[in-house]
Each structure stands twice: as C-alpha cells, then as structure tokens.
Amino acid sequence: MNDTTKYVGLDVSKDKIAVAVADEGPFSYELGTLTRKVCINRFNRKRKIT
Numbered sequence: 001m002n003d004t005t006k007y008v009g010l011d012v013s014k015d016k017i018a019v020a021v022a023d024e025g026p027f028s029y030e031l032g033t034l035t036r037k038v039c040i041n042r043f044n045r046k047r048k049i050t
Helices: 037-046
Strands: 009-011 016-020 027-034
Touching: 027 037
Parallel strands: none
Antiparallel strands: 009 016, 016 027
C-alpha cells in the first residue's frame, strides 16, 4: 500500500467556496464554486465526491 498525504484548504464565504489542494510536495491546484446547492452538487459530481 502506498501512503500519501493531501492537504486541503477551504475558504468559505457567503457567495463562494474556494478549495486548494496540495500533495506532500508543491501546491497542486485551486478550485472554486458558488455556494448554491446546485453548484456544489455539480462540483462534487465532476470530482466524484460523495
């Protein structure tokens, strides 16, 4: 088994959610979505998050 660590940061405001992800090395990526339920569900589906 390969152990890996991911660091996830969330910046939540009334209008949007920003998501930053980094592996053990350098910064990987940053994403964002609006805080409306339909937008969050779409965001999760695209990333296969349940």
